Amino acid sequence: MDQDIRAAKKALRSRVRDRLAVMTPEERERRSFAIRRALAGTEAFRTAALVAAYYPLPEEPDILPLLEQVLTEGRTLALPRVQGGLLRFRRVADFRDCLPGYRGVREPREGLPVLGTEDFTVPAGGSPDGSEPGAVILVPGLAFDLRGGRLGRGKGFYDRFLGGFSPFSCLGEPRIVGVAFAVQLVPDVPMGGEDRRVDFLVTDEGFFPVPGKGRPLDGL
Numbered sequence: 001m002d003q004d005i006r007a008a009k010k011a012l013r014s015r016v017r018d019r020l021a022v023m024t025p026e027e028r029e030r031r032s033f034a035i036r037r038a039l040a041g042t043e044a045f046r047t048a049a050l051v052a053a054y055y056p057l058p059e060e061p062d063i064l065p066l067l068e069q070v071l072t073e074g075r076t077l078a079l080p081r082v083q084g085g086l087l088r089f090r091r092v093a094d095f096r097d098c099l100p101g102y103r104g105v106r107e108p109r110e111g112l113p114v115l116g117t118e119d120f121t122v123p124a125g126g127s128p129d130g131s132e133p134g135a136v137i138l139v140p141g142l143a144f145d146l147r148g149g150r151l152g153r154g155k156g157f158y159d160r161f162l163g164g165f166s167p168f169s170c171l172g173e174p175r176i177v178g179v180a181f182a183v184q185l186v187p188d189v190p191m192g193g194e195d196r197r198v199d200f201l202v203t204d205e206g207f208f209p210v211p212g213k214g215r216p217l218d219g220l
Helices: 003-021 025-040 041-046 062-072 115-122 157-162
Strands: 050-052 076-083 086-091 099-100 106-108 137-140 175-179 200-203 207-210
Touching: 025 041, 025 062, 025 175, 050 086, 050 157, 062 076, 076 099, 076 106, 086 157, 115 137, 137 157
Parallel strands: 050 076, 050 137, 137 175, 175 200
Antiparallel strands: 076 086, 099 106, 200 207
8 A cells, every 4th residue: 555545544543543542431421322323324224134343432422322223123143253354244033142253342242144245135035126135234334425435454354355346236146335433424535446436424513425436225
């Protein structure tokens, strides 16, 4: 990766971390509630048979109540586990099966069923014409821009995982949704050739479809 891009990413990570550091627990919960409400209000999320997400860090939006709802409704929930420098998503039926793993992040325990790329790209219970998507992937990040640019934490786990899918929301492909607080939106995320954009953004200020990224998320 170009050294200028690396330096720009490092500086942006520092600025966004400073913004997150001044948020109070009350503000974080209020904004998290708004994110959960916005996401739950979309047809794509409500009808997705498979929801791939992540166990949030303390400074990230709290999406756990929404994931608990997915389990209560009997839908498939998958969370990532770092293995050999890659993300392997495993089916989770109980959050007690998530234990501290890579850098203390809670991950599905070893032995839970692993989902392959085909489980995301073949509509899992979705309609054949793709009007009801089979899978939604919720992606964390330190910063996003309105063109779908995403800044991660520097290890490239999600970029490698998302590289297995089409760069657009094509028929049968999962909807890739970046999840963040509004304070994490920036005018422009520095992007290298290996970086992947998301299809949509959800923040405490609402939904932001990425121009040119395919079908609407809400189906309205």
